[in-house]
Amino acid sequence: MRVDEQWVRDISAVDYTSRVTVRNPKSIEACVKLKESTNARVCVGRAGTRYRTETLLRFLADHAAANDSVWSDVDESLVDRLGFFKIKTLVRDKQEYITRPDLGRKFSKDTIEEVKARCIVNPDIQIIAADGLSAFAIDANLEDTYSIISDRVRAKGYKMGTPIFVKYGRVATMDAISEALNAKVTVLLVGERPGLVTNESMSAYMAYDSSTVKPESQRTVISNIYNDGTPTVEAGAQIAYLIELMMKEKKSGIDLKL
Structure with a gap:
């Protein structure tokens, strides 16, 4: 296979959004249209x-990229x-983070x-x-998303807290910090x-008066924040809008009518 007329050693560098590897398809145009409508591995032959060797190698490359992001x-x-x-949760290392999700929700006194x-x-x-x-999701998306949120929130006159980064953190850490x-x-x-489509997808979980005693349904969520999903600029604007709505309505999750 060639990209820009040069041999590519890294198969993950090849753009598969419109690449059809079915041999002698009845309609190449239909295959291309189908490929462009989904990230699924269709029209691979x-x-x-x-699987064809090329398909298998790409699958293995994407799987390796997902593993890299986790570890x-x-x-x-x-x-x-x-x-x-x-700050850091009770988790000691990445291995424990994967095997003990409960510790990734808790902090020491x-x-x-x-x-x-x-x-x-x-x-x-x-x-x-x-x-x-x-980790790659935070590296790729945090700066732009956070900058937009903080700029818009400050422009509305809200009191911003100290931004906090949690190492080995899971979603429920937001409840303990909110209470504190x-x-x-x-x-x-x-x-x-991460999945086989991207290893850079970030989510935003939001809650009004977040608490360890409230149910998961208290949270409002925006997911798939990355270049080919919800771009950071759009996500930041959506989050800022939801923050303003939560402050006005004093509720979130299923209680917040959008």
């Missing part, structure tokens, strides 16, 4: 009862540059006390970022579990 760490120079206060002592209390808006299951700081609206930007 076969060799007997098996990698967020670039901490990014969160430092954005001014995030860094010392960590909670440090948050109370070093972060702004009683904020209107508390922004949190967590690595989740995709008595935040009105809490927003968690977290890396999604």
